[in-house]
Amino acid sequence: MSAALLEDALVAAAPGPPRTRRRAHGHRLLGLLVPLLLLGAWYVVSSQELLSTRLLPSPGTVATALGDFFAGDSTTTLAGVVPFTGAGFEHLGASLYRCGVSWLLAVAVGTVVGLLLGLSQLARDLLDPLLNALRAVPLFAWLPLALIWFGLGEGAARAIIFVGALWPVLVAVSDAVGRVPTAHVETARMLGTPRRWLWRRVYLPSALPEVVTGLRLSLTLAWTCVIVGELSGTDRGVGAMMSAARETGRTEQVVVGIVVFATVGLVADLLLRAATARWVRWSRA
Amino acid sequence: MVAGVTGVLEASGLTKAFGELLVLDGVDLQARAGQVLSVLGPSGCGKSTLLRVLAGFEEPTSGAVLLDGVRLTGPSPDRGMVAQAGGLFPWLTLRDNLAFGPVASRRSPAQVAAVVDELLTATGLDGFADALPKQLSGGMRQRASIAQVLANRPPVLLLDEPFGALDAQTRLRMHEWLRALLAERPTTVLLVTHDVEEALLLGDRLCLLSGRPAKIVEELPVPFGVHRGRGVLADPDFVRLKAAVLERVLAA
Ligand SMILES: Nc1ncnc2c1ncn2[C@@H]1O[C@H](COP(=O)(O)OP(=O)(O)OP(=O)(O)O)[C@@H](O)[C@H]1O
Ligand SMILES: [Mg+2]
Numbered sequence: 301m302s303a304a305l306l307e308d309a310l311v312a313a314a315p316g317p318p319r320t321r322r323r324a325h326g327h328r329l330l331g332l333l334v335p336l337l338l339l340g341a342w343y344v345v346s347s348q349e350l351l352s353t354r355l356l357p358s359p360g361t362v363a364t365a366l367g368d369f370f371a372g373d374s375t376t377t378l379a380g381v382v383p384f385t386g387a388g389f390e391h392l393g394a395s396l397y398r399c400g401v402s403w404l405l406a407v408a409v410g411t412v413v414g415l416l417l418g419l420s421q422l423a424r425d426l427l428d429p430l431l432n433a434l435r436a437v438p439l440f441a442w443l444p445l446a447l448i449w450f451g452l453g454e455g456a457a458r459a460i461i462f463v464g465a466l467w468p469v470l471v472a473v474s475d476a477v478g479r480v481p482t483a484h485v486e487t488a489r490m491l492g493t494p495r496r497w498l499w500r501r502v503y504l505p506s507a508l509p510e511v512v513t514g515l516r517l518s519l520t521l522a523w524t525c526v527i528v529g530e531l532s533g534t535d536r537g538v539g540a541m542m543s544a545a546r547e548t549g550r551t552e553q554v555v556v557g558i559v560v561f562a563t564v565g566l567v568a569d570l571l572l573r574a575a576t577a578r579w580v581r582w583s584r585a
Numbered sequence: 586m587v588a589g590v591t592g593v594l595e596a597s598g599l600t601k602a603f604g605e606l607l608v609l610d611g612v613d614l615q616a617r618a619g620q621v622l623s624v625l626g627p628s629g630c631g632k633s634t635l636l637r638v639l640a641g642f643e644e645p646t647s648g649a650v651l652l653d654g655v656r657l658t659g660p661s662p663d664r665g666m667v668a669q670a671g672g673l674f675p676w677l678t679l680r681d682n683l684a685f686g687p688v689a690s691r692r693s694p695a696q697v698a699a700v701v702d703e704l705l706t707a708t709g710l711d712g713f714a715d716a717l718p719k720q721l722s723g724g725m726r727q728r729a730s731i732a733q734v735l736a737n738r739p740p741v742l743l744l745d746e747p748f749g750a751l752d753a754q755t756r757l758r759m760h761e762w763l764r765a766l767l768a769e770r771p772t773t774v775l776l777v778t779h780d781v782e783e784a785l786l787l788g789d790r791l792c793l794l795s796g797r798p799a800k801i802v803e804e805l806p807v808p809f810g811v812h813r814g815r816g817v818l819a820d821p822d823f824v825r826l827k828a829a830v831l832e833r834v835l836a837a
Binding site: 483484486487488489490491492493494497501502505506508581582583 | 640641642659660661662664665666668670672674675676677685686689690717719733734737
């Protein structure tokens with residue numbers, strides 16, 4: 301026995317694989333290289349005036365506009381006018397709130413319906429054809445209907461984000477739950493788990509890594525849909541600012557919008573990954 | 586037989602067919618209270634199927650499973666089964682895996698903690714309470730799978746080739762560990778294996794199964810007493826019995 305203990309202790313004491321850690325670090329630095337090269341190319345192209353500034357503003361103009369957007373003195377504007385200077389946080393807040401509310405609703409609905417589909421053959425038989433058909437409808441095709449139902453503005457924007465964010469969650473949950481090994485379910489039953497606890501004790505934890513992938517995809521899509529939703533006539537939001545900037549020909553402001561979208565999307569994904577890391581730790585090699 | 590121990594597991598006329606494929610053909614057996622019954626059979630004969638029927642995971646096509654004379658249906662914490670691949674949940678730490686059964690049967694947190702600590706010590710895995718199953722070695726995982734099932738203190742333990750995937754030395758250590766563990770908590774054990782030595786080292790009695798469709802072709806007591814250690818491996822009687830049983834299995 302003591303020999304077995306010794307061996308076990310040695311197994312556990314063996315240092316983890318340092319190679320993977322070094323590699324992961326290397327990847328991150330490489331990931332910065334390409335954006336920096338592109339930035340350099342952008343700088344060269346605009347400083348040589350190879351393209352008109354209306355098509356491609358210089359990095360400097362965009363940086364100035366970015367500062368203006370978030371730190372400039374805001375002036376009161378008329379209703380229906382989309383402000384730019386100093387309105388960054390207001391627009392960003394509106395977009396984030398819109399996206400967050402719709403995404404959370406999509407996650408809740410997607411999880412419940414996904415669990416239902418994954419756990420019940422009857423639910424699958426009843427709903428699968430309908431859901432697959434609805435899933436095939438392009439997001440933009442929902443926009444006119446959303447506008448008719450909810451009118452221009454907030455309701456339509458939220459509806460579009462909700463629809464875009466719903467499918468990845470729903471599909472990930474129902475697929476993952478359907479793939480849970482029966483052996484785990486049998487073990488849980490044998491250990492005395494009541495049927496009504498199975499979804500919480502077995503199905504959900506076992507499915508979580510795949511579900512988290514679905515959540516990340518869904519959040520990215522929700523954020524993408526924000527711009528689609530905000531084209532439907534809201535006057536606050538990063539997307540609203542961008543369409544106003546396009547109408548007034550302020551390309552550097554459009555680019556500011558793109559920079560904001562990209563940054564927020566990246567940060568949101570990092571945050572979501574960090575928040576869910578402990579659910580997926582067991583499934584990572 | 587150990588006094589005061591219940592847990593007589595009986596199979597009477599068990600038949601199991603998957604469609605056209607007959608796997609169990611009228612299996613009668615009795616695992617006596619507090620004893621280890623080894624079930625030996627060639628690969629693919631239906632050993633796992635027999636255990637799954639006894640555990641309640643599969644309905645028998647005909648026949649019945651009885652515990653202390655009461656007919657059983659469906660799985661229950663009364664019959665702890667350790668599947669061939671082990672039963673640990675990969676997303677739970679060792680501690681939470683051991684706590685799974687007691688939590689499911691709604692024992693108080695203090696009771697759960699006591700059971701888990703006791704089993705961590707009994708498995709020699711105290712230092713690994715917070716490790717995930719993938720961080721354990723094969724031998725550690727098998728010990729943990731057995732402990733996970735024992736946490737419910739089942740009167741009957743069903744083991745499906747629990748040490749089949751381990752190397753010879755580790756397997757010998759596991760045998761000694763299991764016998765010490767069972768000595769402290771009298772349990773009726775049905776041990777399915779294709780390893781003759783394991784069947785003789787651990788079993789109080791031995792059932793031989795035929796090839797598919799499986800039926801019992803022979804049942805014999807194993808005469809080496811309760812306290813056999815690995816020293817018995819060199820005993821001429823043990824060697825002779827092992828050779829004889831091996832012949833039977835190969836002929837089956
Ligand atoms: N769910 C099932 N559906 C159909 N056939 C099955 C099923 N389970 C087992 N079988 C068949 O029953 C037979 C016996 O399988 P079983 O797993 O019980 O054998 P075994 O003796 O445990 O084999 P091994 O020693 O390799 O573990 C095999 O031919 C297998 O294909
Ligand atoms: Mg088997």
